[in-house]
Structures are given as C-alpha cells and as structure tokens.
Amino acid sequence: MHDAQRPGQRDVWITGIGLVSSLGEGLDAHWAALNAGAGPHVDAETFAPYVVHPLVKVNYDQQIPKKGDQRQMEAWQRIGTYAAGLALDSAGVAKNAEILGRTDMVVAAGGGERDFQVDAAILNDLLASNDWGRSLNERLLSDLRPTLSLAQLSNLLAGNISIVHGVTGSSRTFMGEESSGVDATRIAFSRIAAGQSEIGLVGGAYNAEREDMLLLYALNGLCMTGAFRPVLGTEPAPGIPSGSMGAFLVLESPEHATARGAKPIAKLSGVWSERARRSATGSVAEKVKSLISTAGTGPATVVYSGASGAAGATEAEGEALKASGLPVRVMANRIGHGFEAQFTALLGLAALSLSHGAAIPPVAGAPVEAPLEGALDRVIVTSVGHWRGEGAALVEKIG
Template sequence: MKRVCITGVGLISSLGVGRQAHLPLGPARRDEDNFAPFPIHPLPALGMESVIPRREYRQMENFQRLGTYAAGLAIADADAGALVAGMDLVVAAGGGERDWGLDEAIQAELLAIPAEGREAWLHQKLADGLRPTLFLAQLPNLLAGSISIVHHVAGSSRTLMGEEGAGAEALRVAAARIAAGTSEMVLVGGGVIAERWDVMLAFGAALHHGPWCPTAERDGLVMGSQAGFMVLESEDHARARQARILAVLRDVRVDAGAEEGRAACFAALAPASGGLSVAPMRAMMVPGAEMLADAIGSGFEASFPVGVALAALRVEAGAPPIAVHGFGHGYGEFSALVEPCP
C-alpha cells in the first residue's frame, strides 16, 4: 500500500481564506439576525468573480463558486497546475440552491390555473424560468463540472451527495485510490453555502434556535459556509516531482451506523482521543477534542474535508499527529489521522 500525502490545501470559511485566516483560528464571525431564529457563520466578501472566468461565474450558483474557488486554491498550493490533465477528482456537495424569485412567482399564480392544466403549466414555467443547470437539478456533478471547466482537471470524476457522510466518504475513496495505486493524484473536497433560507427550511428541526452558543451548550447545529479541498498524492509521485508534502493522511474510516450504536462504533473507529472534532452537537462531542464548529459552524458535506484540511495545515506548521473526528448530524461517524511526513 502506498503512503497518502497531502500536498495542497484550499480552505475557506467564515474566517476567510487559506492559512493566515485559519492558523490560528480567530474569533468566530457570526450572523444572528438575517436568518433568525437560526444563527449562522457567514462568508466574508471573497471576490470570487475575480478568480473565476465571468462566463462560467454567471452560470454557477454560490456553492459552485465557493467549491471551484477552494479547488483552485488547493491546486495552486500543491503547485500542480501543470498536472491537472491527469488529476482525478472526487467531490461532495449538496443538491443545489433554489431560485426564490421564481418560487414566489409560481406560488402567486398557481392557484389561478385550472387544476387540469397545472402540471403542464408548472413544467413550462420551470423550463422558461430556470437556467438549464437549475432545471436539471444541481447535483454535485455540477460542482465537479465547474471545477473541470475552470481548472481543466481532466482525470476521472466521482461525486457524492449525502450530507456529512458524503464528505467523509469522498476523502476515504480518494485516499484508498492513492493507497492502492489506482490513482497518483486526486483533488478531493466539498463546499456548502449556509446563507440560504431553503437550507433553513429543509433542516430546521436539526438546527439550533436562538442566540449563538458553543457546541457544548446546544443540541442543534449552527451552519457555516465553508469549503475544503485537498490535493492527495502517493509519496513516490510527490517526491518525484519534488512537491512540498504538508502531511500524511492515514486511516480514513467511515461508519454509517445508526445513532444508537455511536459509542461502541466510535470506540473502535477513532484512532485516538482528543484531536480535532467536527461534531455538530454536544451529544457527539469527543472528550478533549477541539470543536471546530465553535469557530466556523457546521458545513454538511464540507465539514470533514475542512477538518482534515485544517489538520494538515497545523501539522505542516509543526503540530504533532492530529486525529480528526467527525459525525453526521443524523447518523454516521468518521475519523482520520493526519501526521507529519517523516
């Protein structure tokens, strides 16, 4: 089995972009007003339109823009721009964003349409009013496509959808391919935008209501916009091109078991106690672990890649091995060990 190395990181959250914004983690940036009663960790102004070609930028929704931006940062950080033609891609993302203006227009007019003609009318309204990507449904494939178009990543592509577990499984798949020798270089990660009312409505029962408070004091999650992408390489491949190795990624584990088995599963799953945790609620906290959600919130599909990316930056900066623990807000638990390269 080949050693899996992290050679590039693209990390974006409410704290900002890259190493300087996340080493160390600064004071949390929160918004408790615009989506009340749900507090969130919103993105600062990023100027993504300056790094994504205008033609592509206009066709993307915000989660595509954020993920594409973070993916580009990871490629640049790995100094791998000349290698994208052979770079494989594994992406985790949600199902896209709603067009609220069109939703409201349809709701205002729908009841005036005779019942027998509503289905055809609705279909035509959606076809005329939505961009093709929205009409076809914004699956993670669209984020992968945006990354391929903007950054010319031309290897194989795999996409996953399914909240926190999708991000963890994307990382497991990418690392397994490197370790098995079926891929030499993989770009992997995910992104999510929290500033969306459709997300609040879809996940309202799982969200914390009321003023922000630390993870240890709440039973619901607080969302945060974030994206984390990494370039993974086999050690042989990285050394052959004289790449800087940030960290070694080892023992990525994913358990999609039910919540009632969480304690027993995690006791066997976790490589170490303490470390960095991307648990969204206090019921999932690991003793001694630093709660990443306190600083940047929970990012569904992006949560675990962001946690591992942050661990890689810390290890590069001189930290000892870091165990990254993750949980799904409904089910699933994940772990990985990020170590210095010997």
C-alpha cells in the same frame, strides 16, 4: 499502476489545501483567525431565527477568471470551484495540464440551489389557481432559467472544476451529507494507498446562506436558532450552526510528490467510514469510541471534532470524546457546520495545525476543549453525521 498493493502499503501525503470559510480565505488567514481567539463570525439576523456563518467576501475573479463561468454556477459551486483552485495553487499543480490530466477528483456535493424569488412567485400563483398542474407547467417553462438546472446538478461542482481548472483525470461526485465528505476522502486515499492513483483532488463546498437548505433541516428542528452557542458547551447540542465553506485537499503518493519536488504539509494516515444502526441505544457513541481507538490515542494527539450540534448525534459523540481523554477542538465553534464540506475542511485545518506543530487554542464555553500540553504530532478528525454516518481520519506530522 496495476500493482496489487493493499491499502496502507503506500503513504498518502496532503500536498495542497484550499480553504475558504467565514474566517477568511487561505491557510494564513485561517491560522491567524483561529489563534486570535476572536470567536466565530456569525450572522443571526439575515435568516433569523437561524444562525449561519456567512462566507468571507471573496473575489471570485482570482480563481474563476471568466465571468461567463461564474454566471453558470450557483454560490455553492462558485465557493467550491474557488477553493479547489486554491488547493491546486497550494500544491503547485495549478495550470499544469500534464498532471491535471491525470488528477483523480472526488467531490462531496449537495446541490439543488433554488431561485427563491421564482419559487415564491410560482407558489403565490399556484395557491390562487384552480388548475394546479397546468399552472405549474406554464410557470416553470416560463420562469426557470435553462442554466439554473445545471447549477442545481450535484455533479456540476466537479464539472465546473474540470472546466475552470482543467482537472480531467477522473471526476466522481458523492452525495449524502456529512458522510459523502468522509467517503470521498476515503476513496481518494485508498486508491492512492493501493497504487490505483497517484494524485487526487478531494473536497466539497457548502453554502449556508440558502433558505432551501435551512428549510430542509428546519423540517426536523435541527438548526441552531436565536443566539450562537458553542457546540458541546453547557448546552451539548444547541442545534446546527451551518457555515458557508469550501475545502479541497490535494492528496498524493510520496513518489509522485517527490518526483515533482513537492513537499508534504502533513500525512493522511487513515480514513474510516462507518454506519451505526442509530435505532440502537448507544450505537453512535460505541462507533465513535471504536473509530478513535482505531486511529490511536497516543501522546501529542488532539481531536478536531466535526460535531454538528444536532440533537442526538452530538451528545453521543461528546460521550465518546470525553471517554477518550483527548483534548478536543469542536470546529463548528469556529467555522460552523458545512455538511458535505465539513470533513475536508477539518482535514485541512488539521494539516495546517500539524505544519505549525501546534493545536489551535480552545474556545471559551466548551469544557471539552482542554489545552494541549506540548507539541502536536497527531490529529484525529471526526465526522458524526447529523443524521447518519460516523467517520474519522488520522492526520500526522511528517517526519
């Protein structure tokens, strides 16, 4: 594995997909839901006025058999560990200690899931206290659960995947919202393409049903409030409809996959990660146009857009998508926006679509979603961070 190959010299296959979202669990459930045209599953009540896409009910025991392990995790880690297990199952490498022992993992993660009751109780106390610092120390020492701090560490999603599923080749966690998903994929892809790695597990998880995350985005007025409206619809940037999801992919060199008799679901042909200087007018649209041009706008191509719905970034991406002339599917209109997890979720859905040879149908209310005439050979996945980072990938049909 020490050859000096350059990127692009080896193909990279997607041989496993693990997906759980508001639409369901697993590839078949997603394919059925996306083709049924039933619309997104949203909850505008629980966190009103904020709209979220709640996770479908999941039996975590199926992928995280030990209750003790489940208790050591917060929801985002459980979602991710579950989806990672689905991906390993899908690739046919689950429980294969020999392969998992050299599987390279890159996780896109947030973290910091709070205990809301504890935080509120502490704040109520502190507001009545005349010795803030001392009171805070006392309350934290008595109220924080020791396990909570582990459930809050960003790299502990990867840590839990190692523990529960035995993935131990390597373990890296990237942070940084949407672009962490793009870069996690890019690094796993580039290492395999260059011969630095044979098989990788890449993905992320997001729990939208969290008031601390809604708080972070509400600070800057970025969340979708009121009733759900489509992103890039009549109102181009209606706010971010965040969505709970876990999405992992198994990426593999063709040599490695073939040797173990595994079949590719689709080919990952390129991943690009860029950073526009957003203070410059038009920089985001230019960057996205350039990314789409790099990926190539041939026939039988659709764009699965990761447009978040955030003001600014979304209109700019919309402009670039319109200029491309390609049919577009805005995936936030189906599963919501999952920040760190969004990119790998869209890659999974792109590979799924290519394996069926068809794009998913358009939704109503989003004129950018034109029908695709004929077969589907190529999907360009975009990621324009709600705040920073522009990325794209090209997923192609095998053979």
